[in-house]
Amino acid sequence: MFKNYFKTAWRFLLKNKGFSFINIIGLSIGTLSCLYIVLYVKDQYSYDKQNNHADDIYRVVSLMSTNGDKQKMATCSPPIAPGLKNDFPEVEQFTRIVPTLDASNHLLRYKDKSFYNGDAYLVDSTFFKVFNFHFDYGNAATALTEPNSIVLLKPIADKLFDKEDPIGKVITMEDADGKTDFKVMGVIDESLGKSNIHANMFIRMNENGYGGDILKNTTWSGNNFTYSFIKLKPGANVAALEKKLPAFLNEHGGEQLKNMGMEKQLHLQPLTAIHTSAGYEPEMTPTVSSSFLNILIE
Numbered sequence: 001m002f003k004n005y006f007k008t009a010w011r012f013l014l015k016n017k018g019f020s021f022i023n024i025i026g027l028s029i030g031t032l033s034c035l036y037i038v039l040y041v042k043d044q045y046s047y048d049k050q051n052n053h054a055d056d057i058y059r060v061v062s063l064m065s066t067n068g069d070k071q072k073m074a075t076c077s078p079p080i081a082p083g084l085k086n087d088f089p090e091v092e093q094f095t096r097i098v099p100t101l102d103a104s105n106h107l108l109r110y111k112d113k114s115f116y117n118g119d120a121y122l123v124d125s126t127f128f129k130v131f132n133f134h135f136d137y138g139n140a141a142t143a144l145t146e147p148n149s150i151v152l153l154k155p156i157a158d159k160l161f162d163k164e165d166p167i168g169k170v171i172t173m174e175d176a177d178g179k180t181d182f183k184v185m186g187v188i189d190e191s192l193g194k195s196n197i198h199a200n201m202f203i204r205m206n207e208n209g210y211g212g213d214i215l216k217n218t219t220w221s222g223n224n225f226t227y228s229f230i231k232l233k234p235g236a237n238v239a240a241l242e243k244k245l246p247a248f249l250n251e252h253g254g255e256q257l258k259n260m261g262m263e264k265q266l267h268l269q270p271l272t273a274i275h276t277s278a279g280y281e282p283e284m285t286p287t288v289s290s291s292f293l294n295i296l297i298e
Contacts, residue, residue, distance in 0.1 A: 041293050043194070047275035050193030051132045053231065056092075057271040058238070060084070060228040061280060065263040073224050074280035076266065078217035081228035083252055088244070090236035095130045097197065097227040097284070098122040098205075098214055100175070106201075109172040110160045117156060120201040122211040125149075128186075130231045131197060137167050138186030144204040151186035151202040180210050196274050196285045220253025221260050227284060229271070242268050 048054060060080055062073040081094040100106070100120045108117055128140035128151075135143070136154055143151050150171070157166050166184045173180050182203065190198070205211030217223060232238065245266040249257075257264055269277065276290040 037296050041297050044276060044288050044293055047194050047196055048271050050195070051130075051271065053234070054272050055270070056232045056234060056236070057130060058230055058232065058268040059271060059274060060230060061267050061269050062224055063265040063267065064224070066261065072280050074274075074283050075224045075226055076228050077220050077223050077253070078214050078226050079220055079252070080249075080266065081226070081230060083220075083248070084230050087248060088241060090233050090241055091230050092233045093126055093129050093231040095124045095126045095229050096205075096214070097127070097229075098211070098225060099199075099284075100203075105175060107174040108156075108160060109174070110169065113160055115159065117200055119199050120203060121197075121199040122205050122214065123202050125204050127202060130229055131195075132192060133188040134191045136187045136189055137165065138184075140186075143186035144202075146183060146185065147204070147206045148180065148182050148209060149185040149204040150182035151188055152184060153200045154187055154189040156200045157184070157187040177210065196283070196287075198285060219256065220249065221256035221262055221264060230268075238268060 048057075051057060059074070060076045062076045064071045064073055078096065081096050085091045085094040098121065100122060106117050106120060108115060123144070125144040128143050133140070137157070138151070143149065150173075152160070152166070160166070160171060161169065166187055169184050170181050171184060173182060188202075203210060205215050207215050214226065232241070245268075249264060249266055253264075269280075273290075274283075275285075275287050276293060278287055278289040280287075
């Protein structure tokens with residue numbers, strides 16, 4: 001029976017070549033377009049899911065209001081993340097990320113090699129205790145334990161060291177903040193998956209050195225320049241913790257906010273939702289609206 005169906009269809013195609021060609025091409029283009037859309041949407045929702053316990057990691061974002069002007073900020077004040085770790089037992093770990101905006105063009109030197117490089121982040125020593133990266137050299141446990149530690153993205157390390165083992169080697173970085181020596185404690189790549197956290201260099205903040213002003217910052221109201229993340233203990237009640245944030249902020253920064261005439265709210269944004277949540281500024285990498293993605297697949 002199916003053989004007869006096939007013969008009939010084949011005769012129809014031969015008899016109506018032009019019409020059949022148009023239909024086949026149209027069907028092919030439509031199928032490929034649908035497949036591309038599905039793969040694109042799946043890719044956009046895959047960001048940051050490579051992290052262990054990704055569902056327990058949240059970014060602390062700020063809703064600011066000054067003289068009626070409201071702003072959704074992807075950042076918050078420097079003391080907030082460590083304050084959450086200190087005040088709430090359900091917070092297992094925290095880390096902060098600060099782009100080196102004031103010294104974005106860094107001259108790197110190692111022996112007779114030197115070149116300019118940007119795209120660097122200052123991070124807490126806890127950074128690799130929260131986020132997962134594949135280490136080509138070194139390991140997450142020791143990568144940022146020493147003062148003036150630096151972890152390089154593989155292309156940068158290859159450019160500096162070629163095939164030489166970089167661990168323990170000292171490189172010099174010169175920028176607007178001066179000249180500083182850093183010990184290379186790790187080389188990572190991005191093979192585990194796509195992330196909103198991308199940089200060529202991850203530099204440990206040092207209390208008496210590079211990034212020390214961030215560690216010493218005690219402003220709870222303004223200075224909203226740190227991308228702050230917390231990792232909750234398994235089974236922690238996120239909604240319950242978020243309800244405690246107004247009292248937490250008022251206790252530590254209420255007087256500062258009052259003196260500045262500013263209103264501020266803190267919220268916890270799931271790590272895996274950052275890439276598909278539009279409206280927060282400034283973002284580390286471009287995001288896409290989840291509403292747009294839903295339109296594509298409806």
